[in-house]
Amino acid sequence: MIAKKLIFIVFIMILISCNRKKEIELIHHFPGQSWNRFDKINLSFQVEDIKPSYDIFLKINHTDKYPYKNLRFNLIIYMPSGEERIVEYDFDMRKEDGGFSSAVINDHLEVIFPLRSELRFMKTGICRFEFEDLIPRLEIPGIIKMSVILKKNR
Secondary structure (H helix, E strand, O other): OOOHHHHHHHHHHHHHHHHHOEEEEEEEHHHHHHHEOOOOOOEEEEEEEOOEEEEEEEEEEOOOOOOOOEEEEEEEOOOOOOOOEEEEEEEEOOOOOOOOOOOOEOOOOEEEEEEEEEEOOOOOEEEEEEEEOOOOOOOOEEEEEEEEEEEEEO
């Protein structure tokens, strides 16, 4: 009887630990597959677990109509503690031969860039990511969606 209870408890613990999200994806779809220069993109999530650190990635899904060599933007991370972290990024979207550095996924292209590694949260609460386009054109055509991926480290 005790052995059955012990096996049941171990089974429940395994089930609970496997069910914890190790990856969070926040998604923004661009209307008309275009990012307007003055539209800031805001993505947020609820920080519930402050024990692990997080690796953060940016995933861009785009078409072959993306016209530029790079993607430039400011990222402001508004931490639950009230702290703000601001970084300017300039990622290469194309290789030296002019072709895209993206992988072909179904009917579009996809590229993933690292944003931060080992980010730690000091408090639970809302964390917000704000992206500001820095390419000096009114519209950036060819962008389907942008995703922030957070991976928990244990």
